Amino acid sequence: MHHQQFAILITTRNRLEDLKITLGEISYLLNNENVACIICDDGSTDGTFQYLKDNYKQIQVIQNKTSKGLIFSRNRLLNLTTAAYAITLDDDAHIVTNNPLEIIDDFFINNSQCAVIAGRIFWGKDLPCNLADASSSTRVKSFVGCGHVWRMDAWRSIPNYPDWFVFYGEEEFASFQLFKNEWEVWYVPALFIQHRVDVKSRKKKKDYTTRLRRSLRSGWYLYFMFYPLHLIPKKFLYTLWMQLRLKVFKGDFKALKAIILALFDLIINLPKCININSRLSLNEYQKIEELKNSKIYWKPKEV
Structure with a gap:
C-alpha cells in the first residue's frame, strides 16, 4: 500500500453543488498518485454520499449517519489520514495556485517548527483580476478553517479539536496547544485559495x-x-x-x-x-500577543 505524502480533507453537508465545483477545480490533485482525498459526509440528505461513490472512485468517503458538526468531522478526517501533510478545504473553497504541493513541501522542509500553513484566502464568488501579492511568509497567531495545511506529526502532538465547540474557535484552540508545544503557525501567501462565499x-x-x-x-x-x-x-x-x-x-x-x-x-x-x-503563563501570553494576527481576508491591492 503506497502511503501518499499529501491528503486533501473535506467535510461537507448538503452542499453538493458547491462540492462539485471544488472537486472540479482540484481534479488535477485528485488524479495525482501522491495525493489521497478523504471526504466526510456529515449526514447529508442531498445525495452527496452516493454521488461521490458513483463519480469519484479515487476518493475515500466516510459518513456520519446523522450530522455531528464540522469539528467532529474534521477530527475524524485528521485522525484517519496516514499522509505526512493534510490540506483542509471547505466544500466551497478550492486552491487556485498552480503548484500547491511543491509550495507546501518546500515550506515544511525549510521550516521544521511549522505545524500549520495558513493559506492566503480570497472570500468571494468572483476572483479579482490581480492576484499578485508581494508580502512574504510570516508567523501568525492562528489560521482559518477553510484553507490550511497540517504537518500531521504536529497534529498528533496535541489534543483533538474540542467538538463541543460545534463551529468556530477550533483553530485558535489548536494554535494555543501548538504554541505550548513550541510549534508555529505560518501564513504563506504563495498558497492561494478562493473561498466562494458572499460575506x-x-x-x-x-x-x-x-x-x-x-x-x-x-x-x-x-x-x-x-x-x-x-x-x-x-x-x-x-x-x-x-x-x-x-x-x-x-x-x-x-x-x-x-x-x-x-x-x-x-x-x-x-x-x-x-x-x-493548558493555561498560558503570563510570559507565554505576552509572546503570543506579539505575534501577528491571523490573516483571514485577503484583498487585492488596487492597481
Whole structure:
C-alpha cells in the first residue's frame, strides 16, 4: 500500500453543488498518485454520499449517519489520514495556485517548527483580476478553517479539536496547544485559495444569530481555557461591552439574543473549559500577543 505524502480533507453537508465545483477545480490533485482525498459526509440528505461513490472512485468517503458538526468531522478526517501533510478545504473553497504541493513541501522542509500553513484566502464568488501579492511568509497567531495545511506529526502532538465547540474557535484552540508545544503557525501567501462565499450577504441570512452566538462563545471558552486568570474578567467584559455597544445599542436585537444564548453556553460549559489545564503563563501570553494576527481576508491591492 503506497502511503501518499499529501491528503486533501473535506467535510461537507448538503452542499453538493458547491462540492462539485471544488472537486472540479482540484481534479488535477485528485488524479495525482501522491495525493489521497478523504471526504466526510456529515449526514447529508442531498445525495452527496452516493454521488461521490458513483463519480469519484479515487476518493475515500466516510459518513456520519446523522450530522455531528464540522469539528467532529474534521477530527475524524485528521485522525484517519496516514499522509505526512493534510490540506483542509471547505466544500466551497478550492486552491487556485498552480503548484500547491511543491509550495507546501518546500515550506515544511525549510521550516521544521511549522505545524500549520495558513493559506492566503480570497472570500468571494468572483476572483479579482490581480492576484499578485508581494508580502512574504510570516508567523501568525492562528489560521482559518477553510484553507490550511497540517504537518500531521504536529497534529498528533496535541489534543483533538474540542467538538463541543460545534463551529468556530477550533483553530485558535489548536494554535494555543501548538504554541505550548513550541510549534508555529505560518501564513504563506504563495498558497492561494478562493473561498466562494458572499460575506456581505451572511448578515441577512437566517443563521446570523447562530453564527454570532457560536463565534462569541468560542472566544469566551478560549479565554477561560488558556488566558492567565487575572486577565480573564477584563477581556470578557470588554468583548461583551463591545458587542452591546456596536450591535445591540444600535437596534440589532438578533445580536442581543445571540449574546444571551452565548452567555448560557458559557455557564454550562465552564467546567469543561477550566478542566483543559493548558493555561498560558503570563510570559507565554505576552509572546503570543506579539505575534501577528491571523490573516483571514485577503484583498487585492488596487492597481
